[in-house]
Amino acid sequence: MEREVNKNERFVTQITPKSEDFSKWYVEIIRRAELADYAPIKGMMVIRPYGYAIWENIQYLLDKRIKDTGHSNAYFPLFIPESFLEKETEHLEGFAPEVAWVTQGGKEELEERLAVRPTSEAIIGNMYAKWIKSWRDLPVLINQWANIVRWEKVTRPFLRTTEFLWQEGHTVHETLEEAEKETLMILSLYKEFVESELAIPVVSGSKTERERFAGASETYAIEALMSDGKALQMGTSHNLGQHFSKVFNIRFEDKNQNLQYAWQTSWGVSTRLVGALIMSHGDDSGLKLPPQVAPVQIVIVPISIGDWKKNVLPKARDIETQLKQEGLRVEMDDREEFTPGWKFSEWEMKGVPLRIEIGPRDIKENKVLVVRRDTREKESIGLDVLSQKAPEILKNIQRSMFKEGLKFQLENTRKVQSYEDLKSILESKKGFIKAYWCGHTTCEEKIKEETMATIRVVPLEQDKQKAQGKCVCCGKDSDAMVYFAKAY
Amino acid sequence: MEREVNKNERFVTQITPKSEDFSKWYVEIIRRAELADYAPIKGMMVIRPYGYAIWENIQYLLDKRIKDTGHSNAYFPLFIPESFLEKETEHLEGFAPEVAWVTQGGKEELEERLAVRPTSEAIIGNMYAKWIKSWRDLPVLINQWANIVRWEKVTRPFLRTTEFLWQEGHTVHETLEEAEKETLMILSLYKEFVESELAIPVVSGSKTERERFAGASETYAIEALMSDGKALQMGTSHNLGQHFSKVFNIRFEDKNQNLQYAWQTSWGVSTRLVGALIMSHGDDSGLKLPPQVAPVQIVIVPISIGDWKKNVLPKARDIETQLKQEGLRVEMDDREEFTPGWKFSEWEMKGVPLRIEIGPRDIKENKVLVVRRDTREKESIGLDVLSQKAPEILKNIQRSMFKEGLKFQLENTRKVQSYEDLKSILESKKGFIKAYWCGHTTCEEKIKEETMATIRVVPLEQDKQKAQGKCVCCGKDSDAMVYFAKAY
Numbered sequence: 022m023e024r025e026v027n028k029n030e031r032f033v034t035q036i037t038p039k040s041e042d043f044s045k046w047y048v049e050i051i052r053r054a055e056l057a058d059y060a061p062i063k064g065m066m067v068i069r070p071y072g073y074a075i076w077e078n079i080q081y082l083l084d085k086r087i088k089d090t091g092h093s094n095a096y097f098p099l100f101i102p103e104s105f106l107e108k109e110t111e112h113l114e115g116f117a118p119e120v121a122w123v124t125q126g127g128k129e130e131l132e133e134r135l136a137v138r139p140t141s142e143a144i145i146g147n148m149y150a151k152w153i154k155s156w157r158d159l160p161v162l163i164n165q166w167a168n169i170v171r172w173e174k175v176t177r178p179f180l181r182t183t184e185f186l187w188q189e190g191h192t193v194h195e196t197l198e199e200a201e202k203e204t205l206m207i208l209s210l211y212k213e214f215v216e217s218e219l220a221i222p223v224v225s226g227s228k229t230e231r232e233r234f235a236g237a238s239e240t241y242a243i244e245a246l247m248s249d250g251k252a253l254q255m256g257t258s259h260n261l262g263q264h265f266s267k268v269f270n271i272r273f274e275d276k277n278q279n280l281q282y283a284w285q286t287s288w289g290v291s292t293r294l295v296g297a298l299i300m301s302h303g304d305d306s307g308l309k310l311p312p313q314v315a316p317v318q319i320v321i322v323p324i325s326i327g328d329w330k331k332n333v334l335p336k337a338r339d340i341e342t343q344l345k346q347e348g349l350r351v352e353m354d355d356r357e358e359f360t361p362g363w364k365f366s367e368w369e370m371k372g373v374p375l376r377i378e379i380g381p382r383d384i385k386e387n388k389v390l391v392v393r394r395d396t397r398e399k400e401s402i403g404l405d406v407l408s409q410k411a412p413e414i415l416k417n418i419q420r421s422m423f424k425e426g427l428k429f430q431l432e433n434t435r436k437v438q439s440y441e442d443l444k445s446i447l448e449s450k451k452g453f454i455k456a457y458w459c460g461h462t463t464c465e466e467k468i469k470e471e472t473m474a475t476i477r478v479v480p481l482e483q484d485k486q487k488a489q490g491k492c493v494c495c496g497k498d499s500d501a502m503v504y505f506a507k508a509y
Numbered sequence: 510m511e512r513e514v515n516k517n518e519r520f521v522t523q524i525t526p527k528s529e530d531f532s533k534w535y536v537e538i539i540r541r542a543e544l545a546d547y548a549p550i551k552g553m554m555v556i557r558p559y560g561y562a563i564w565e566n567i568q569y570l571l572d573k574r575i576k577d578t579g580h581s582n583a584y585f586p587l588f589i590p591e592s593f594l595e596k597e598t599e600h601l602e603g604f605a606p607e608v609a610w611v612t613q614g615g616k617e618e619l620e621e622r623l624a625v626r627p628t629s630e631a632i633i634g635n636m637y638a639k640w641i642k643s644w645r646d647l648p649v650l651i652n653q654w655a656n657i658v659r660w661e662k663v664t665r666p667f668l669r670t671t672e673f674l675w676q677e678g679h680t681v682h683e684t685l686e687e688a689e690k691e692t693l694m695i696l697s698l699y700k701e702f703v704e705s706e707l708a709i710p711v712v713s714g715s716k717t718e719r720e721r722f723a724g725a726s727e728t729y730a731i732e733a734l735m736s737d738g739k740a741l742q743m744g745t746s747h748n749l750g751q752h753f754s755k756v757f758n759i760r761f762e763d764k765n766q767n768l769q770y771a772w773q774t775s776w777g778v779s780t781r782l783v784g785a786l787i788m789s790h791g792d793d794s795g796l797k798l799p800p801q802v803a804p805v806q807i808v809i810v811p812i813s814i815g816d817w818k819k820n821v822l823p824k825a826r827d828i829e830t831q832l833k834q835e836g837l838r839v840e841m842d843d844r845e846e847f848t849p850g851w852k853f854s855e856w857e858m859k860g861v862p863l864r865i866e867i868g869p870r871d872i873k874e875n876k877v878l879v880v881r882r883d884t885r886e887k888e889s890i891g892l893d894v895l896s897q898k899a900p901e902i903l904k905n906i907q908r909s910m911f912k913e914g915l916k917f918q919l920e921n922t923r924k925v926q927s928y929e930d931l932k933s934i935l936e937s938k939k940g941f942i943k944a945y946w947c948g949h950t951t952c953e954e955k956i957k958e959e960t961m962a963t964i965r966v967v968p969l970e971q972d973k974q975k976a977q978g979k980c981v982c983c984g985k986d987s988d989a990m991v992y993f994a995k996a997y
Contacts, residue, residue: 058636060586061593062623063614067636070581070651077582093558094565098548099625099656099672100609105549118615121588123625125610126551126660135550137587137611137625148546148555157846163558168587168656172614184587358645 036370038305043249048178050299054308054371057178064176064183068292071371072179074316075295076186080166082218082313083188083290086210092162092190097144099168100135105143109268112142115235119171121183137170142236142261142287145191146269153193153283155274160203161193169291179296180253180509187291193271193283197262200284201239204260205481207288208241211256219294220311220422221245221301222430223255224453224504226478231462237287238262244477244504246430247300250451252477252506255297258288301426302395308372309394311422312415317352319344319411320368324361324380337379340389343408349415369394374418375411395422434504443493443505447472453506457499459492468494474505524858526793531737536666538787542796542859545666552664552671556780559859560667562804563783564674568654570706570801571676571778574698580650580678585632587656588623593631597756600630603723607659609671625658630724630749630775633679634757641681641771643762648691649681657779667784668741668997675779681759681771685750688772689727692748693969695776696729699744707782708799708910709733709789710918711743712941712992714966719950725775726750732965732992734918735788738939740965740994743785746776789914790883796860797882799910800903805840807832807899808856812849812868825867828877831896837903857882862906863899883910922992931981931993935960941994945987947980956982962993 036053037045051057056072059065068076084094100123106113116139123135138144149161166188176182190207194200212225223243233240237259244252263282266272271283302309312318323329323337334355344351352373354364361378368376378390389407391400395418402410433452437443443454458464458476469475479501492499524541525533539545544560547553556564572582588611594601604627611623626632637649654676664670678695682688700713711731721728725747732740754760754770763769790797800806811817811825822843832839840861842852849866856864866878877895879888883906890898921940925931931942946952946964957963967989980987 058639060632061635062586062588062590065586065588067586068584070583073583074581076584093562095558095561096556096564096674098550098553098555099658100550100553102550120615121611121623122613123609124612125622127606127608134613135609144548147549151546170587186584 307370
């Protein structure tokens with residue numbers, strides 16, 4: 022892996038403490054852990070090998086879930102003719118300000134501008150109209166892994182970039198009920214995926230009309246609290262109703278030989294999830310990766326004392342081989358030009374969940390020192406049980422990182438009755454605020470204007486007993502408790 | 510999977526015989542096997558789930574090899590500023606006629622046009638210059654899976670499309686020797702991959718100066734004969750020398766503290782490989798897929814006689830479960846609206862290597878009928894040994910498809926001494942022609958002009974004993990036997 026730091030400088034000295042400047046801390050981790058770099062094009066980034074390896078693990082684990090629920094992958098064109106976007110006014114208005122336009126191909130000026138896909142509903146809808154004729158062709162359950170371009174004004178690596186990578190599912194169904202079922206199934210698949218693999222607890226629910234995807238009849242989302250108390254949208258699942266099927270003429274003959282417009286959904290998560298990992302788990306020493314998505318789960322650092330290459334390294338290599346046989350992702354750091362201390366800092370910066378230290382004395386005593394990245398707990402483990410214990414410790418780390426996250430989320434979720442409390446908490450403490458809301462956009466917008474907070478989700482399961490109160494803004498009766506937060 | 514054929518029509522009746530019109534046969538297979546469809550943008554295609562699943566298998570098998578040889582994946586921007594391409598005249602001239610240009614972002618006119626990447630040497634070179642400082646940072650071994658856009662005039666699905674998917678490796682080394690070693694290692698990796706996984710025999714060697722990649726000091730390629738006798742370039746590996754490192758200023762401090770320009774390589778294969786699978790193995794009944802990359806390796810068709818759902822289906826499902834436990838990709842075709850005959854044709858069209866038929870009589874006799882797609886051989890196999898025998902048969906199919914291919918290649922490779930023979934064979938028989946060539950572009954161009962054939966490769970290992978003859982064109986002394994062919 023290439024490095025751009027001065028080798029003589031101590032590794033972590035330059036990182037800004039998280040508490041001092043969260044944004045600066047965030048981009049410094051990205052640079053120092055070599056997750057990504059700024060590209061020489063406005064708002065674009067390069068995902069470096071270490072960052073991309075995290076994305077590959079995310080892809081692998083999510084793709085399996087997408088396929089296990091009956092979906093297949095496909096690939097649709099990068100370019101969408103302008104006229105396709107124009108067919109759907111709402112959708113166009115939502116995306117037009119963000120579209121990058123191709124106007125020339127080779128030497129020729131194009132007759133019609135081509136949008137570099139900001140999302141693929143239009144181009145996919147056009148193909149579905151061709152493919153779908155009868156109820157027998159349904160459901161269509163297709164997903165695509167692709168790059169997306171949105172001409173963003175303000176960008177930040179992984180969170181909002183001109184180009185990003187994502188998966189977008191696009192499904193077609195016979196009935197509204199089926200489409201709704203799919204939308205909610207994906208919502209809970211996303212929740213389970215993010216919580217169990219990324220160790221990030223989320224709240225889920227529907228978006229308000231104001232926050233809905235351009236063209237959807239219902240948008241659901243999962244949202245997580247980052248460690249600075251701001252919310253981040255982690256994934257969305259849209260019930261598109263018949264909106265696009267009417268625009269693109271996706272019709273099928275039903276079982277009674279009647280032509281019907283089909284019902285659709287779309288859903289996606291993106292490389293933003295890598296940003297969420299940094300902001301949820303990281304600390305002043307750098308990244309902290311959940312073992313499930315860590316490119317390196319265990320790093321072995323031989324202690325370089327005396328003739329370590331002869332006395333320590335062979336044993337360290339044995340351990341490496343053993344652990345790899347357990348299916349673990351292991352890295353051996355046998356570089357000569359760095360001290361063990363330097364290596365410890367570097368691998369902490371990279372968020373490797375578990376470090377194994379082995380020196381001459383350990384070898385004599387037939388044990389190693391094992392250090393957890395999340396809690397920094399140290400434990401001496403006998404060599405005879407190491408390959409059995411290491412996977413267990415990784416599982417514990419995964420579990421305890423999620424628990425930590427959940428504790429943080431609960432501590433930073435506050436129920437509020439009055440508008441005054443809402444405002445004062447948002448000024449001082451951030452986090453989620455649970456409050457009643459009457460359901461009107463006017464109240465939602467007033468709150469946003471005065472506090473910068475938005476309604477992140479309306480939870481699907483409201484406590485029917487308790488969910489009757491007064492709107493925190495206008496005081497009218499309400500039966501919906503919602504989550505407010507300042508958000509990325 | 511969605512279908513667009515009329516369900517009452519017999520499945521295969523519409524396909525044009527391969528011998529009658531190869532091009533028509535090719536695109537009909539793509540449509541009928543639902544590999545891809547034309548997109549509503551000039552020269553672009555949609556890769557449908559079945560076609561994409563083949564690509565996913567290719568990706569999986571090749572990615573493993575790329576990683577096992579020490580490379581990591583990363584992701585670089587889709588857009589390349591025009592000034593970057595202009596830095597390298599040769600490269601720009603090679604690609605400028607094929608570039609799609611982004612000139613507008615949102616509402617604003619861009620100050621500088623952005624190329625949608627036609628290949629990534631320029632943007633990656635720019636980043637490498639930033640990352641590489643010292644010999645300690647080398648080698649850099651990075652690969653990228655990405656979409657590529659080239660504004661092609663004449664397109665054909667999978668073979669040449671305005672957008673395609675590929676992997677592109679970009680490596681940096683301390684010395685020319687190391688770069689050359691990498692270039693050749695990848696060439697042989699590609700050859701081994703294509704021959705063992707796609708069951709397509711290839712010839713490999715260097716390209717002539719005329720056919721070289723724009724900016725490379727040496728280009729190597731693997732080439733295969735399609736079943737119409739035309740050659741297809743299957744993958745290329747370029748030694749870039751210091752060409753791009755001088756343009757993009759990629760320098761490193763060597764072990765003696767001298768600044769040196771780095772040595773680079775780049776290499777790639779693309780979705781064109783799916784086209785190669787069709788054209789190498791397909792026949793008048795459709796696709797014929799090698800088991801290693803077939804999305805479905807075995808299809809089970811229960812014979813629908815009498816009360817088959819009660820008498821046959823449960824046993825068929827048992828078999829499905831057993832075979833899946835062996836790690837095989839198995840599909841059960843229990844659709845009610847189609848006859849077994851229809852299903853047979855459909856799965857033959859889709860190239861599934863092995864079909865298992867099971868009817869009431871088979872169940873009584875505790876056996877099934879197994880039919881190979883490649884040879885159409887039928888074999889009765891006892892249920893007790895099926896899950897042991899099926900993987901063996903698949904391995905045999907893989908081997909025998911490669912052997913068939915090799916036989917075809919050898920039968921269609923002809924040694925030629927005179928220019929007259931070269932011309933007459935190219936007119937009547939196609940295939941590879943091995944002939945001596947003096948090494949001069951004038952002869953190469955004369956042959957191309959008069960026969961449409963080009964030099965596909967100059968084999969690396971020339972038979973030193975025999976490799977002394979006269980140039981087939983000018984008659985001058987030559988020590989290089991080369992492969993000529995008409996090519997896609």
